[in-house]
Structure formats: structure tokens, C-alpha cells
Amino acid sequence: MAGSFGYEKEHYETSMKVGGLKLFPAINNTGPETIIAANGTSCRHQIFDGTKRVAQHPVSILAKALK
Amino acid sequence: MNLLLSHLKEELQGELKIDGLYKSLYATDASVYRKLPLAVAFPETKDDIKKLIAFAREHKIGLIPRTAGTSLAGQCVGDGIVVDVSRHFTQILDLDQERKQVTVQPGVIRDELNLYLKPLGLFFDPNTSTSNRCMIGGMVGNNSSGTTSIQYGVTRDKVVSLKTILSDGSEAEFKARTESEITEIRKSDSLEAFIYKNLSKELIQEEIINEIVEEFPKPSIHRRNTGYAVDELLKSELFGGKEPTLNLGELLCGSEGTLAFTTEITLQLDDLPPKLSAMVVTHYHTLEDCLLDVVPVMQHSLYLCEMMDKVILDCTKNNRSQLANRFFVEGDPAALLMLQVSADDEQALDTEVKKLMSTIEKSGLSYANPVLIGENINKAIELRKAGLGLLGNIVGDMKAVACIEDTAVAVEDLKDFIGEFTQIMKGYGQSAVYYAHAGAGELHLRPILNLKKSTDVKLFREITTDVAKLTKKYKGSFSGEHGDGIVRAEFLPLMIGQKNYDLLKRVKSYFDPLNIFNPGKIVDAYPMDESFRYEIDRKEPQIETLMDFSDSEGILKAAEKCNGSGDCRKTHLMNGAMCPSYHVTKNEKDTTRGRANALREFLTNPDKPNAFDRKELKEVFDLCLSCKACASECPSNVDVATLKAEFLYQYQESNGYPLRGKLFAYNTALNKLGSKVYGLTNAVYDSKMLSGLLKKASGVAQERNLPKVYSFNFDKYLQESRKEEHKPRTKVVLYIDEFTKYLDIEVGKDAIDLLLGLGYEVDLFYAESGRTFLSKGFLKQAKRLVESNSEKLYDFASKGWPVLGPEPSAILSF
Numbered sequence: 001m002a003g004s005f006g007y008e009k010e011h012y013e014t015s016m017k018v019g020g021l022k023l024f025p026a027i028n029n030t031g032p033e034t035i036i037a038a039n040g041t042s043c044r045h046q047i048f049d050g051t052k053r054v055a056q057h058p059v060s061i062l063a064k065a066l067k
Numbered sequence: 068m069n070l071l072l073s074h075l076k077e078e079l080q081g082e083l084k085i086d087g088l089y090k091s092l093y094a095t096d097a098s099v100y101r102k103l104p105l106a107v108a109f110p111e112t113k114d115d116i117k118k119l120i121a122f123a124r125e126h127k128i129g130l131i132p133r134t135a136g137t138s139l140a141g142q143c144v145g146d147g148i149v150v151d152v153s154r155h156f157t158q159i160l161d162l163d164q165e166r167k168q169v170t171v172q173p174g175v176i177r178d179e180l181n182l183y184l185k186p187l188g189l190f191f192d193p194n195t196s197t198s199n200r201c202m203i204g205g206m207v208g209n210n211s212s213g214t215t216s217i218q219y220g221v222t223r224d225k226v227v228s229l230k231t232i233l234s235d236g237s238e239a240e241f242k243a244r245t246e247s248e249i250t251e252i253r254k255s256d257s258l259e260a261f262i263y264k265n266l267s268k269e270l271i272q273e274e275i276i277n278e279i280v281e282e283f284p285k286p287s288i289h290r291r292n293t294g295y296a297v298d299e300l301l302k303s304e305l306f307g308g309k310e311p312t313l314n315l316g317e318l319l320c321g322s323e324g325t326l327a328f329t330t331e332i333t334l335q336l337d338d339l340p341p342k343l344s345a346m347v348v349t350h351y352h353t354l355e356d357c358l359l360d361v362v363p364v365m366q367h368s369l370y371l372c373e374m375m376d377k378v379i380l381d382c383t384k385n386n387r388s389q390l391a392n393r394f395f396v397e398g399d400p401a402a403l404l405m406l407q408v409s410a411d412d413e414q415a416l417d418t419e420v421k422k423l424m425s426t427i428e429k430s431g432l433s434y435a436n437p438v439l440i441g442e443n444i445n446k447a448i449e450l451r452k453a454g455l456g457l458l459g460n461i462v463g464d465m466k467a468v469a470c471i472e473d474t475a476v477a478v479e480d481l482k483d484f485i486g487e488f489t490q491i492m493k494g495y496g497q498s499a500v501y502y503a504h505a506g507a508g509e510l511h512l513r514p515i516l517n518l519k520k521s522t523d524v525k526l527f528r529e530i531t532t533d534v535a536k537l538t539k540k541y542k543g544s545f546s547g548e549h550g551d552g553i554v555r556a557e558f559l560p561l562m563i564g565q566k567n568y569d570l571l572k573r574v575k576s577y578f579d580p581l582n583i584f585n586p587g588k589i590v591d592a593y594p595m596d597e598s599f600r601y602e603i604d605r606k607e608p609q610i611e612t613l614m615d616f617s618d619s620e621g622i623l624k625a626a627e628k629c630n631g632s633g634d635c636r637k638t639h640l641m642n643g644a645m646c647p648s649y650h651v652t653k654n655e656k657d658t659t660r661g662r663a664n665a666l667r668e669f670l671t672n673p674d675k676p677n678a679f680d681r682k683e684l685k686e687v688f689d690l691c692l693s694c695k696a697c698a699s700e701c702p703s704n705v706d707v708a709t710l711k712a713e714f715l716y717q718y719q720e721s722n723g724y725p726l727r728g729k730l731f732a733y734n735t736a737l738n739k740l741g742s743k744v745y746g747l748t749n750a751v752y753d754s755k756m757l758s759g760l761l762k763k764a765s766g767v768a769q770e771r772n773l774p775k776v777y778s779f780n781f782d783k784y785l786q787e788s789r790k791e792e793h794k795p796r797t798k799v800v801l802y803i804d805e806f807t808k809y810l811d812i813e814v815g816k817d818a819i820d821l822l823l824g825l826g827y828e829v830d831l832f833y834a835e836s837g838r839t840f841l842s843k844g845f846l847k848q849a850k851r852l853v854e855s856n857s858e859k860l861y862d863f864a865s866k867g868w869p870v871l872g873p874e875p876s877a878i879l880s881f
Binding site: 002003004005006007008009010011012014015017018021022039040041042045049057059060062063064066067 | 774813
């Protein structure tokens with residue numbers, strides 16, 4: 001996604017292709033029990049758009065673990 | 068000519084680029100040279116290549132074959148048409164498991180071929196420092212070698228067959244041919260027949276054979292890339308040798324694309340090396356001790372025998388990704404050897420290590436001998452590989468330049484040779500960098516010169532000439548593996564004698580009488596002290612920037628740091644993230660190197676007062692994601708994200724700031740506004756029609772959802788979450804950036820929960836980071852924010868309060 005890059009209409013396709021090379025397949029290869037962590041806001045957005053999986057900020061995962 | 072080229076363009080199935088951008092991108096390789104080509108072709112089919120050959124013949128222009136373009140001697144630099152086969156000739160065509168042979172097109176990447184072969188228990192050995200992006204075509208052209216050649220040999224030893232297109236457009240396959248096969252071929256009136264007839268006529272003459280034996284480098288030097296390898300052909304029975312066949316493919320190996328255009332390559336493979344390895348890294352107080360140790364250790368069956376000196380080791384101290392790979396270095400060695408032994412089981416390996424250690428202890432020259440196993444060996448190898456690229460990291464115009472960097476002598480001559488070598492270098496006031504494939508007698512030593520200055524260009528020639536003479540004295544090879552290219556070709560008459568040089572010229576004329584294949588290389592070479600990357604004694608262009616490039620001595624020199632090693636051309640199948648845009652497009656213009664090269668070209672040769680105001684630059688930076696992978700992975704530390712931000716700013720200063728750029732840059736202000744009426748805003752975003760219109764008007768992809776905005780009182784949340792406790796707590800500052808404040812409020816809440824839960828006292832710090840301005844080239848606005856933020860940050864720092872924030876892009880804006 002790289003911030004605004006992946007929102008821009010002429011860059012959308014490139015953005016999704018970059019995700020499709022390694023990131024999306026890696027996430028799609030995990031079961032639903034696997035927690036996906038990503039610390040960038042646009043990274044989480046991109047992961048959702050590419051895989052429909054919700055990625056969490058590591059801080060959120062840690063906060064939940066503490067509760 | 069442009070009209071002729073546009074006709075050619077119409078005829079080709081693949082692209083032909085004749086615009087200034089592509090000419091600039093293909094004007095350089097990893098050498099010190101630069102020539103603007105006439106055009107760049109990306110043939111899709113063999114027929115395209117034949118059309119290019121016909122065009123070259125008709126108009127008397129050169130064709131420069133190119134794959135990854137990482138040649139160090141200027142092999143890919145020329146003023147004809149660069150023919151880039153890296154884009155469409157990328158197929159693995161056939162695998163013969165029984166014979167352990169694979170047939171590939173020239174644009175297959177070496178490491179990717181091995182990725183494919185690994186499950187079959189096979190691999191292609193020649194292992195260059197560029198192996199994760201260099202291609203088999205280039206490796207054949209240069210007869211590439213690499214670290215493991217002492218065990219497995221060089222590319223020439225692996226080439227079974229080459230399918231080529233000859234200079235008249237006819238096709239020929241060069242492989243091991245028996246005498247009767249050759250007799251059959253000679254019956255036709257093809258160019259192939261002409262080549263066999265004439266070579267045979269030459270190489271049966273005793274006088275010619277004697278001259279080759281007399282003057283060519285010692286045959287015990289297994290890395291020899293000096294001119295055409297006519298000495299290899301003498302192994303054939305036809306010319307008095309012992310082999311029953313003649314393989315002209317061996318002659319084409321190392322011919323740098325000057326004899327024929329290769330379209331298919333069949334390689335002999337090896338079984339994967341033994342599973343277990345150990346590496347002994349011997350450390351020395353002096354270089355001489357290190358070199359003395361090479362001869363005894365080479366008595367062992369080593370898989371690696373590599374040397375690194377202090378200068379290269381010191382380079383790796385300042386590279387973020389290499390620091391971790393220095394773990395095995397003890398003390399401050401003047402030089403070290405990396406000696407690898409391999410075996411199939413623990414016991415055999417242990418025996419190998421013990422035998423090697425006893426040799427090392429017997430010589431007693433080293434002061435530390437750590438033994439590495441497993442992943443640690445790869446880390447050490449990575450460090451050494453990075454050495455080549457890291458050498459370019461000297462800030463400013465003095466660079467370690469490739470010219471005499473590839474001499475090879477017999478191993479037993481190495482110490483004396485380097486002794487005399489050092490004397491020569493001392494005479495020139497050069498403290499040389501020693502980087503050697505020690506086991507192969509090959510030295511990668513580069514003088515440090517400023518080739519922008521005529522005085523240093525003079526030294527460049529003098530040093531090269533002196534070392535050429537010294538190499539000749541030891542009957543060494545002036546090029547072990549990097550090839551003659553432009554830098555060494557003109558020394559061939561000295562290296563192999565005038566008579567042999569004349570023979571090479573005749574060889575060239577048999578294959579390519581019109582001189583269309585890579586002219587100016589090997590024979591009738593370009594002068595080695597012309598056509599440099601920089602105009603000699605130029606007035607350094609002064610380019611004002613808003614960002615601070617002083618650590619590179621300005622933005623132009625920040626671009627000039629790229630030495631062309633092309634690490635940014637590795638694909639997503641390799642380790643690392645550089646460069647995501649290239650991973651997708653496989654277009655040179657979308658590499659870190661392409662961007663640095665284009666910036667260097669256009670800043671050096673501006674056509675307007677604002678040198679940044681070029682549509683070509685807009686084109687190269689367009690797909691840069693600003694991900695910063697290059698900033699840590701590029702061995703020359705080229706940081707395109709920073710270059711792009713400055714470019715965008717300068718470009719927009721002349722061309723205006725587009726509406727969408729403004730929308731993204733001022734996104735925080737808009738979100739602030741939207742968050743005040745977030746119910747309404749989100750309703751708009753949720754409405755397909757309204758958000759569609761909004762996206763259309765603002766140039767946002769319809770496929771994307773606009774992130775919802777929120778209004779949330781973090782102060783109140785913190786207040787309510789705090790628990791009364793009496794023990795003293797450490798204070799931290801939680802940075803609530805613009806994304807956390809308006810978009811990712813849950814992350815902000817979680818961060819508060821986490822820090823309080825861990826027992827910290829939390830203060831909140833609200834600020835806009837400037838990220839959105841930075842990424843859209845609104846540098847003045849970004850700078851104002853960064854400056855006002857840093858005041859507050861200094862304040863926290865002076866109180867000793869750590870500042871934490873959840874959003875990396877915001878934190879990194881500081």
C-alpha cells in the first residue's frame with residue numbers, strides 16, 4: 001500500500017501485484033487461528049484488501065495478552 | 068537514423084526504445100564507462116533478434132547484448148543498439164535428469180535456476196557475487212566464475228551447447244563436435260562452415276599453436292579470461308590435443324557477445340555439494356602472512372578459499388544490514404581467509420576440519436581460527452559478497468575503481484605477485500584494497516581514484532599498464548573472471564603478444580566480418596581512458612536542495628553512489644524487499660539503479676534552470692513506493708525514497724501541486740474536519756455512490772475503501788484507565804500521531820492499556836508527523852512540522868522520557 005500509493009487509481013494495480021507476490025500468499029497459507037500482525041496502518045489496510053483478513057497492530061496483540 | 072529506428076520499431080514484436088530516458092538507463096553498467104546507445108531493444112522472439120541483426124548489417128551499427136548489466140569492465144557499454152534479453156528470454160526450456168543437463172534462455176537468473184534445480188539434487192555452480200540477479204547469458208558472455216570455482220570450475224567448463232544466431236542471421240549450434248561431424252558441416256556454404264574451415268586452417272599450424280602455448284597465461288590458472296580462449300581449443304585432437312571433439316562453445320564463453328548472439332544455453336550440472344560444511348576463518352596480523360598460508364591450505368579439498376582485508380571489513384562496519392554478519396571477526400585483522408570444507412556426515416567433516424586445522428597450526432601464521440557451521444557460514448559469505456558493492460561506499464568522488472581488479476596468477480606466485488603489486492601501488496601513493504579469490508590466485512584489488520579529474524585518469528592508465536606488465540611477467544591472466552570489456556581489451560597485445568592478438572582479430576572476422584556484435588570489445592577495442600561515466604575536469608554542478616544531502620556531499624553525489632552492481636534487480640524469489648516496483652514490472656527503469664542513473668543523467672545535463680523539471684524523472688520515480696528497502700539493502704546505500712521526496716518537491720515547485728497530492732498531503736486536516744462530523748463523513752464513505760464520486764473526483768482507486776474517521780478523546784480515556792498505585796513508575800510518552808488520532812483509535816487505546824498494564828506512567832503527545840506532506844513532496848510544510856515537533860521531542864529527551872508511538876511511518880518522519 002505504501003501510504004497513499006496504493007489508493008491512487010493508476011497505482012492500485014501495481015500495489016496489489018506487489019502484495020500478491022509474497023505477502024498475500026503467505027497470509028492465505030495460514031489458518032484462521034493464526035494472528036496476523038502488522039504495525040503500519042496502511043499495511044493493515046492492504047492486507048485486508050488483499051486477503052480479507054484483519055491484521056492487528058502488535059500493540060493490540062500484546063494488550064490482549066495482558067488482559 | 069530516428070526514422071530508420073521507428074521503422075525497425077514497427078517491425079519488431081518486442082519493444083524498441085529510442086527516448087532519452089531509456090538511452091540514459093542503458094548507457095552504463097557496473098563499470099566506470101558510459102556511452103549513450105542509439106536505442107534499447109527488448110526482443111521477444113528469435114525472429115526479432117534476426118531483424119535486429121539485419122538492421123545492424125544494413126546500417127553498420129553495433130548490437131550490444133545485455134542481461135542484468137552488472138559487468139565491471141564495460142562489456143555492456145556501447146553506442147549501438149543495446150539488446151536486452153532479460154525481459155523475454157527467461158525460460159528454463161528443458162531438463163535432462165539422466166545427463167544432468169539443463170537448457171535455458173539467456174535471461175534466466177543464476178540463483179533462480181538453482182532454486183528450480185534444488186529439489187532434483189542438482190545445481191549450476193559458478194557462483195558470482197551477483198548470483199541473485201545475474202543471468203546465464205551474461206555468465207556465458209563473461210565466462211563467469213566465483214567463489215567455488217576451485218572445486219567446480221568456471222562457466223566454460225559447464226557449457227555443453229550454445230544455440231546462436233550468427234552475424235548473417237543464420238542459426239548455428241556450437242557443442243562438442245567430432246571430426247566427422249565437422250567435415251559434414253564444412254560441406255555447406257553457410258557462415259558456420261566458413262568459421263570451422265578458417266579456424267581449422269589456423270589452429271593446425273604449428274607456429275600458431277606454439278605462439279599460443281608460449282604467450283597465453285599459464286594453463287594451471289583455471290580462471291583465464293584473456294581474449295578469446297583459443298588456448299582452450301588446443302585441447303582438441305584436431306589441433307594436437309587429447310580430446311576427441313571440438314566445442315566452439317568454449318570459445319564463445321568469455322567472448323562478451325562479440326562473436327554470435329546466444330539464444331539457448333545447455334549447461335552441465337553438478338550434484339548438490341555435500342550436506343555438511345564447516346568454515347575455518349583464519350585471522351592474520353599481516354597480509355603477507357595471509358598469502359603465505361594460501362599455498363598449504365590449498366592442498367586440502369576446499370570448497371572456498373577467499374580472502375578479505377581490513378579495508379573491506381571496515382566498509383561493512385557502516386552498513387546496517389551487514390553489521391550482524393560481522394559476528395565472527397576477532398580483533399582487527401589485516402586480512403583473513405575463509406576456508407570451507409564439506410562432507411556428507413559429521414565424522415567425515417570433523418576429520419576434514421582437523422586435517423585443515425593441523426595444517427594451519429603447523430604454519431602458525433594466523434592468530435585466531437574460529438570455526439563456523441550452519442547458518443553462520445552463509446552469514447560470513449554474505450558479508451564477503453557484500454564487500455564488492457560496499458567498496459563503492461566511499462563518500463565523495465574518490466572511488467575504488469575497477470581496472471586492475473581481476474588479475475589471476477598461479478597460486479604459488481600469489482605472494483610474490485602481490486608483493487610487487489603492493490610496491491607498484493605504493494609508488495602511486497595508493498593504499499590498495501585486497502579482496503581475493505585466494506585459492507584461485509585471483510586478486511580483486513582496486514585503486515582509489517577520482518575519475519572526474521584528468522590527473523587521476525592519467526594514473527588510471529599508468530597503474531593499469533604497470534599491473535598489466537607485472538601480470539605478464541608472472542604469465543598470469545589480466546582478467547580472471549570479470550572479462551576484458553573496455554578497460555582491459557586494449558592491453559591484449561601486451562598480454563598475449565601481437566601475433567596472438569592478430570589471430571584473435573582474424574577469429575572475430577570469421578564470425579563477424581562486419582563487426583556488428585558488440586564492437587569495441589576484445590579486439591579493436593575502445594580506449595580505456597575515454598567514455599567515462601563523468602566528463603573529465605567538469606565543473607561540478609551545484610544543485611540546491613531543501614533536504615539535507617550533506618552526508619553524501621549533495622544530491623547529485625547521492626545519486627552517483629550507485630555503482631551499477633544491480634543488487635536491486637533481484638526478484639521477489641530472493642531474500643530482501645528491494646525493489647518492490649521492479650519485482651512487479653521487471654523494468655530497469657523501476658530499479659533503484661535505474662532511478663539513481665536517471666537522476667544522475669538529468670541533474671548532470673539539465674535542459675531547464677530547474678534540473679528536476681523533467682518528465683523522465685517523473686516516470687522513473689512514479690512507481691517508487693518510498694518503502695526504504697533500498698536504504699538498507701542497497702550496498703551503496705542509495706536511498707531512493709529521500710531522492711524521490713526531494714524530486715517531487717522540486718518538480719511540483721515548477722509544475723504546480725496537483726489536487727490529489729494536496730488531498731493526500733492535507734489528509735490530516737481533512738480528517739480533522741471529517742472527524743468533527745464523523746457520523747456524516749463515514750456515512751458518505753459507506754455510501755457506494757457518494758464515495759464512488761469522491762474517489763473518482765480525487766483520483767482514488769474505486770476498489771479501495773476510504774478509511775473511516777473517528778473522533779476520540781484519548782486524554783479522557785487515559786484518565787479513566789489510570790489506576791491508583793503507590794510504587795514509583797517509569798514515565799513514557801505515548802505519541803498519538805495523525806493516523807492513530809483519527810483513523811486507528813483502537814490501536815491508540817490498546818497502546819494506553821498495554822503501557823498502563825505494564826506499570827508505566829503515560830503522558831500523551833499529540834502531533835502531526837508530516838508524513839503525508841513528505842510522501843507527496845510538500846517538503847516545506849513537512850519541514851515546519853518536523854521542526855516544531857523536534858523541539859518537543861528534545862524536551863522529552865532532556866527529561867529522559869522515552870517516546871513511544873504505534874505508527875512507524877509517523878515516527879520515521881522525525
